[in-house]
Amino acid sequence: MKNWLDRALQAERNIKEQIAVLKGSLLLSRILYQQQQTLPSADELEDMTNRIADLRLEQFDVNQQRDALFQSDTFVAKIEEGHSSDVNPEVHDALLQVVDMRRELLDQLNKQLGNQLMMAINLQINQQQLVSVSKSLQEILTQQIFWVNSNKPMDWDWGQILPGDAENAD
Template identity: 45%
Template sequence: LKGSLLLSKILYKQKQALPRLQKMDKNLADEIADIRLYQFEINQQREMISNPTTYVDNLLSTQPADQVTPQLRKTLLELVNTRGDLLDRLNRELSSLLNESITLQLNQKQLLSTSQSLRATLDEQMFWIPSNKPLDLEWLQGAPRQLERQVITLPWTSSFSEVAEGLSKRPLLFLPFLLLMVALLWKRRYLYGKLNKIHQDIGHFKRDSQWHTPLAILINILL
């Protein structure tokens, strides 16, 4: 397959099959930072109620003594324990989400690096593979027929009709081009004389100039 068109097609298909990574989550880094901050706040709340009995005693110490009953203490203690369990679960879920997010971020970076490396390798390999058949005797013999076929298929009639329609609808649009053509035809002899003078000046140590070459090119284009 070395150097063949088949290999070129295979490499091209492989390049097209590479994943397009424009849809990568660009906000993933910010989301990871938000998860870390939220988890820090959750851990602070867990630390506050790490000792439920002490936490309940501190709450009840601010209440009047006649309102503090064993039933109230029991209810508050149950609520604090329930809250602690919920915070523990939430913290575990956040830790799992954080680990998954970090893993996803690393995988995205690795995928991007691998894709870029493969794309560069394929481009390098495809650079040295011909995209068309070499120009041989058979191609040269068939070139006139191919050119004739291309010329025949050109929409000459529609092109001329479109130009004629444009001239009829907007004649002033083509007036500058017409005036330019007339001016060039009128100054044709002068331009030829100027071109001959430039040819004579080239190589002369007094009359030669660096502007002769671009001026000669411009005159040839106009002619």
């Protein structure tokens, strides 16, 4: 995405430079038309809003699961409830280790979700900038293509050549 944005910004600079150098020429008209055809469309971009919301919700759920495990003795006691005949100190200690490991894994998952969320937000910002630059570029191209000469001017020389060209057309 960042590369697309960089290319769009570079294209905008190039077009402005070409407009300044080639004012009103037929070559400028062709260049602008070609640039307009290769301009990336904002419709091709994925909307990150839903993905960001999903990541936030998933991170919230993971945090709740992790927070429930901070009271490991209480959590293990709930698991052991109804199984008192099967639970000995070794099983109890093993369950505490499993709960601690699960809490650590959920903490790591939370950090990864945080990283994904940050990257998704950065991607959304880059997409918004790309859309803005693309729209600006499209407006510049449309305006310049409208005003640039697409044919040779109809001046005195053209008027003198017209009768001969009309006879040759027959």
